[in-house]
Amino acid sequence: MIAHYKDQFDQWINSTAQNSWYKSLRTQAFEAFEKNGFPTQKEEAWKHADLSLFRKEFFPALASKDSFQKNWKSDFEKHVDFQKIQYLAFWGGQLVDQSIDDQSALMIQNLDQLDPKTKIEAETILTSFAPRYDHPFYQLNTAFHAQAIWIHVKKTQSKPLILFYLDQQTSKVSAYYRNLVVAESQVSIQILEYFPHLESSQVAFNVTTQVSAKENALVEHVKIQDQNLTSYHQGFFYGLAQRNATIKSFSFSRGAAFARNDVDIVLDGIQSHGDMFGLYSNVDHQYVDHRTCMDHRVAHCTSKELYKGVLADQSHAVFEGRIKVHEGAQKTDSQQMNRNLLLSDEAKVDTAPQLEIFADDVKCAHGATIGKLDEEQLFYLQSRGIDRAQATQLLIGAFVGEVFDELSLSFQGLVRGIIGKGWEHD
Amino acid sequence: MLEIKNLKASVDGKQILKGIELTIGEGEVHAIMGPNGSGKSTLSQVLAGRENYTIDEGQIIYKGKDLTEFSVEERAGEGIFLAFQYPVAIPGVKNTTFLKAALNSVRKYRGQEELDAAQFLRLLKEKSELVELRDDLLKRYVNDGFSGGEKKRNEIMQMAVLDPSFAVLDETDSGLDIDALKIVAQGVNQLRSPQRSMLVITHYQRLLDYIVPDYVHVLAHGRIIKSGGKELARELEEKGYGWIAQYEQNENALPSV
Numbered sequence: 001m002i003a004h005y006k007d008q009f010d011q012w013i014n015s016t017a018q019n020s021w022y023k024s025l026r027t028q029a030f031e032a033f034e035k036n037g038f039p040t041q042k043e044e045a046w047k048h049a050d051l052s053l054f055r056k057e058f059f060p061a062l063a064s065k066d067s068f069q070k071n072w073k074s075d076f077e078k079h080v081d082f083q084k085i086q087y088l089a090f091w092g093g094q095l096v097d098q099s100i101d102d103q104s105a106l107m108i109q110n111l112d113q114l115d116p117k118t119k120i121e122a123e124t125i126l127t128s129f130a131p132r133y134d135h136p137f138y139q140l141n142t143a144f145h146a147q148a149i150w151i152h153v154k155k156t157q158s159k160p161l162i163l164f165y166l167d168q169q170t171s172k173v174s175a176y177y178r179n180l181v182v183a184e185s186q187v188s189i190q191i192l193e194y195f196p197h198l199e200s201s202q203v204a205f206n207v208t209t210q211v212s213a214k215e216n217a218l219v220e221h222v223k224i225q226d227q228n229l230t231s232y233h234q235g236f237f238y239g240l241a242q243r244n245a246t247i248k249s250f251s252f253s254r255g256a257a258f259a260r261n262d263v264d265i266v267l268d269g270i271q272s273h274g275d276m277f278g279l280y281s282n283v284d285h286q287y288v289d290h291r292t293c294m295d296h297r298v299a300h301c302t303s304k305e306l307y308k309g310v311l312a313d314q315s316h317a318v319f320e321g322r323i324k325v326h327e328g329a330q331k332t333d334s335q336q337m338n339r340n341l342l343l344s345d346e347a348k349v350d351t352a353p354q355l356e357i358f359a360d361d362v363k364c365a366h367g368a369t370i371g372k373l374d375e376e377q378l379f380y381l382q383s384r385g386i387d388r389a390q391a392t393q394l395l396i397g398a399f400v401g402e403v404f405d406e407l408s409l410s411f412q413g414l415v416r417g418i419i420g421k422g423w424e425h426d
Numbered sequence: 427m428l429e430i431k432n433l434k435a436s437v438d439g440k441q442i443l444k445g446i447e448l449t450i451g452e453g454e455v456h457a458i459m460g461p462n463g464s465g466k467s468t469l470s471q472v473l474a475g476r477e478n479y480t481i482d483e484g485q486i487i488y489k490g491k492d493l494t495e496f497s498v499e500e501r502a503g504e505g506i507f508l509a510f511q512y513p514v515a516i517p518g519v520k521n522t523t524f525l526k527a528a529l530n531s532v533r534k535y536r537g538q539e540e541l542d543a544a545q546f547l548r549l550l551k552e553k554s555e556l557v558e559l560r561d562d563l564l565k566r567y568v569n570d571g572f573s574g575g576e577k578k579r580n581e582i583m584q585m586a587v588l589d590p591s592f593a594v595l596d597e598t599d600s601g602l603d604i605d606a607l608k609i610v611a612q613g614v615n616q617l618r619s620p621q622r623s624m625l626v627i628t629h630y631q632r633l634l635d636y637i638v639p640d641y642v643h644v645l646a647h648g649r650i651i652k653s654g655g656k657e658l659a660r661e662l663e664e665k666g667y668g669w670i671a672q673y674e675q676n677e678n679a680l681p682s683v
Binding site: 374376377379380381382383384385386387388390394395397398399401402 | 474475476477497498499501502503507508510513514516517518519523524527528529531532535567584588
């Protein structure tokens with residue numbers, strides 16, 4: 001199988017005009033992938049994830065704008081008021097449509113087209129804080145992404161930016177995307193990456209988004225992964241917060257047969273703050289895996305993490321949350337919690353909080369729970385005439401509501417509208 | 427309205443109710459008193475349809491129908507209401523969301539039209555005044571962070587909203603100070619009507635000073651051992667429950683009701 005990837009890589013690296021720096025970055029990544037391929041479950045980091053499908057079947061990279069539907073927006077108008085948002089739309093590994101109010105305040109560019117000075121900054125970001133070099137899907141992303149999109153936030157954005165990933169293919173293919181977000185100091189932005197439910201699609205999305213928040217910047221990032229159950233998802237979110245900056249990351253994941261999300265936030269400037277919130281809701285035989293790392297590099301930083309899961313049928317979720325506190329990162333205040341609700345006896349969750357602390361004056365709390373619906377609460381609701389199905393929905397809504405409540409008020413309506421009624425009721 | 431015949435019920439293989447006989451007429455208020463462990467709460471849970479309890483024998487006839495054939499939520503639709511001794515908190519579910527879902531569920535069951543948001547809020551305002559429940563408690567999560575008194579008032583307000591024809595008040599006085607007790611009792615009294623029957627379960631006579639029953643029954647060891655008028659409550663208060671011990675010696679000596 002690796003040979004197919006190699007053929008495609010050789011063909012594409014030689015066919016495109018790329019500078020040598022970029023070429024060597026890609027080649028290094030591919031060589032690393034070629035060496036180890038897709039790991040088996042004998043490897044600790046992959047012990048829960050069955051990658052046999054990826055070992056057996058070749059997912060060629062999409063690289064064509066063909067058959068992109070220009071009227072794609074009509075499918076989303078029910079939940080999204082396009083007057084109130086800015087957007088980028090992706091298809092075939094490329095940025096195919098966009099609407100940005102003011103390019104001088106929010107600049108969108110292909111990395112290749114940047115001026116030399118900005119390009120250096122971009123290249124630094126591309127390589128400096130992505131610690132998952134040993135991750136096969138990350139290696140493939142680095143090797144195969146056709147475009148890296150530079151999203152430069154120069155002024156505070158009152159309208160959120162939505163990234164629509166629209167690929168819909170009925171054969172097994174990979175769609176690689178790469179985004180670099182730089183928020184200048186003092187600015188704030190809300191970004192939503194949306195992977196909609198597209199019938200009978202078998203696309204494997206492989207998307208890396210890196211966010212650099214400069215001094216006092218605020219970046220609120222939401223990912224809604226709602227793919228259909230014959231598709232796949234590999235996602236990477238890397239945030240770097242400088243002095244007094246805040247990065248809030250939300251992952252709403254209920255789609256795909258197999259989904260693996262890596263979320264890392266590096267707190268690199270004093271008094272910076274990181275939030276990670278997540279919700280996964282699995283049915284059928286879904287496998288959803290979140291690996292998070294809150295990396296406290298310097299003193300006086302705070303972080304909060306809450307991931308919640310609702311697991312039905314024979315679904316399986318994995319949560320591995322790491323808090324790293326470096327030597328010298330004194331006065332760190334970090335909280336992490338993972339809660340899971342099992343709706344069936346066959347659903348399964350593996351949860352592992354991990355602390356690596358090398359400073360002595362810190363506050364770190366973590367915990368994990370796995371439980372079922374509370375029979376006392378169900379009985380109470382039923383005794384008031386509410387049938388068991390509706391009572392169950394109310395309790396699930398209550399359980400997941402805590403994560404929605406963490407969104408900024410101005411973002412809640414949009415996110416709830418897109419996610420719809422399936423997750424919670426109000 | 428309600429007729430309980432030779433009701434025997436168990437939990438975890440242990441029989442708690444050992445042959446309850448009780449008939450409650452339309453519009454009547456009956457009180458059941460008894461010491462701890464006599465089966466008072468079991469009776470209320472069995473009436474509401476709690477699944478952990480097994481009915482071994484006997485019948486519960488409600489408005490001519492066998493109540494045991496109805497699920498918990500169907501009983502609510504049929505007009506049974508249980509005011510809980512310990513109302514459970516449900517963080518994340520707003521009181522108003524819960525009440526609207528409940529009301530529209532029972533209305534649907536009763537073949538009535540569901541209320542829209544405006545109609546519902548009007549009704550809620552009217553009913554919450556009955557027990558002097560503050561507006562902010564309606565917007566809060568169900569019973570979450572409520573004081574003992576607020577929880578019980580919330581129960582009575584739900585009763586007012588759902589308009590049952592038979593209500594069981596399970597130790598509604600427990601955990602209430604005298605002021606809260608008066609407010610709760612006042613709310614209950616306003617809900618008394620010739621079409622609504624009530625079963626008031628309590629350990630102490632105190633509550634019955636405020637909710638005056640038509641009949642009083644003494645429950646011990648899973649059976650009703652004595653019945654009488656409201657004066658029986660006062661008699662019990664004076665004598666305590668110690669005299670019941672004599673019935674333990676010889677179960678055959680239990681008086682017929």
